[in-house]
Amino acid sequence: AVADAVRLAETWLDRVTDVPAATTSSVAWSRAEWVEATGTSWRRLVEPIADNVVGAIAQAIPDEARAMAGPLIGMLNQAGSAMFSQQIGQGLAGLATEVLSSTDIGLPMGPSRVAAVLPHNVEAFGEGLEHSSADVLLYVTLRECAHHRLFAHAPWLEQALVGAVDEFGAGTHIDVEAIEAQVREIDPSRPEAIAEAMQGGLFEPRRTPGQQHAVERLETLLAFVEGWVDEVVSQAARDMPSAPALAEAIRRRRATGGPAEQTFASLVGLELRPRRLRDAANLWAAVRDRQGPAARDAAWTHPDLMPTAADLDDPLGFASGETVDDDFDAALDELLAGESGEGTQDRDDEPGTGDAR
Template sequence: MFGSPEQMAAAMRQFADMLSASPEAGPVNWDMAKNIARHAVVAEGDPSVMEGERRQIAEALNLADLWLNEVTTLPGGVTAPQAWSRSEWIEKTVPVWKQLCDPVAAQMVETMGGTLGAAGLPPEAQAVAGPLMGMLKQMGSMMVGQQIGQALGSLAREVVGSSDIGLPLSDTAALLPGGVAAFSKGLETPSDEIRLYLALREAAHHRLFQHVPWLRAHLLGTVEEYARGITVDVSALEEKLQGLDISNPERIQEVLGGGELLKPEETERQKAALARLETALALVEGWVATVVDAAAEGKLPSAAALAETVRRRRATGGPAERTFATLVGLELRPRRLREAAALWRALGDERGVDGRDAVWGHPDLMPTADDLDNPGPFVKGGAAFDLSALEEPGEAGEPGPGSESDR
């Protein structure tokens, strides 16, 4: 069952973690998840950030923030820039991942407890399986934590900063020197130019997340709403668990891996949440691309080529997309990035920078999915807005991007 004494020791540590976890600790053993994620990045090399690298990253983020002052009315979002190792990225983003992953994990663990009890035990043991349900749920929590830990470890090896996936994973603007170096491989562009371009994207995201009061709650809330509609394919799980030896954690991990057991409900509410999220992500990424292009113009010779590299990376997905699908049952991809960027550019041409950025002032002012299809009427609309008749951002029940409310 185990290929080496090290694997046996690791399995025993994980089993001990499972037994020591409190049943009230939640659906995921997050301490275990963090440990597995950190081990994954350390195993492939995760050196501590050197002082020179920290200085380079801080200087790039501060300079990027200054350049953005010239192309947007939103205030600066970089106050204490940081350079993180991959392990630091894991530690500092786990609170948001917990918020995003727990709704799906809770359903996974609950279903696994019942299904493991029914399908994973021999018939003679099922009559006395009741007392084991708590332990089986703890085992489910351990296994889901293991899956999440591996997924976060994989994502940590790919990201370049705290905002790669378009969600506010941290209040701190940060870049990962290791991630920047990996991004730079194969590009015939000076490293300081690549670092500064990625710093512009990181700083632009943080302007939005810090100074558009309703945006953070809207994005995270929409992901949570979508995740709550995810169900576990019980019949597929039962089929995989028939005759499974529950003393073999490697086999259980294999059964749970890949996210194929996560199944979205085809309800109108689920579809609406997905549409809102896709539109919001596209609008965030489109605005970031627009202001970064403007800030880099005439300053970074390779800006256009780097922008295309980032667009391909975001549009085609990759390990990060599969990782997020594993974590919350959702591909987090701004499918309409080009349309959103074109709309923001047209708004700037028509209304100026002030009028363009004023659209972020209230969720009811935001473009909808229909506006991305036909931006002309939205772009030609009034440049001045009366917010007095609208709800204050942040009130319960507010519509977000994708709302069909009157503007």
């Protein structure tokens, strides 16, 4: 069923975009297979954050706590790493019960050029939507294939997303004052006291301005990715009666996030969620209406051609090419032309210029 859905999805997508198909095979994953197949990608995303969290903990422990903990301080890093790893594993196990495909979080987490869908989760997602299971599977597959096309079409995109995650991890900071306040309440005679404090959020990272910038950059990129996929899939499935309702269900799901996604976000402090998905979809639709599908897709060929977060507030302006910078340039040209005209007039008034005039 997944193989049939992929073939049909690619045919439909070919009608609405010149971005070529990027999948060469298809597979139906179980939840366990999703964890195994995406493990390498998750490690690439999570390890920088984990390393920086543990490192920040070691650097932020006050001298008072070091003296009080004594030999236990050497065990702290090991305990922190083990606890963090265990929590990440639990978070991924929870996500495995919700993800629908290999690109469901907005990044290509599975093998390259493999369209992968989790039928069991797709069936669970479709419950209560009052649409056939075949329609739900096809719509999810359309999104999976569209994601693969986009990431193959824009080779810079994946690294830009991963780079934002790395930037977030590198900015990890531990609130030393908060630690000092709580450490005073730890009973040094109880070795398990530090572990209990860690579980209670003693060493929870505080988001820094640098991390906030990374999060905003990540959310904006994810919004443009998901918005483009929404736009292209809506065009491909426009003759599918259930498509609008399924699109809305997907948007609500991505906007709110499920319990497992929220759990993972609380563990690493990072939400892989496009907050302005609708605005981004409207922007790409406006570009298609004003300039055609080719212009919508060409913006992905280089990051300098991409819209910015500010363009989400004025999608029609971006679609028409009438940005604030363009208005500024036009006003500057007009001003310079006026000054040039005044200079010409002054020269015309000089003696001996009558014939030239």
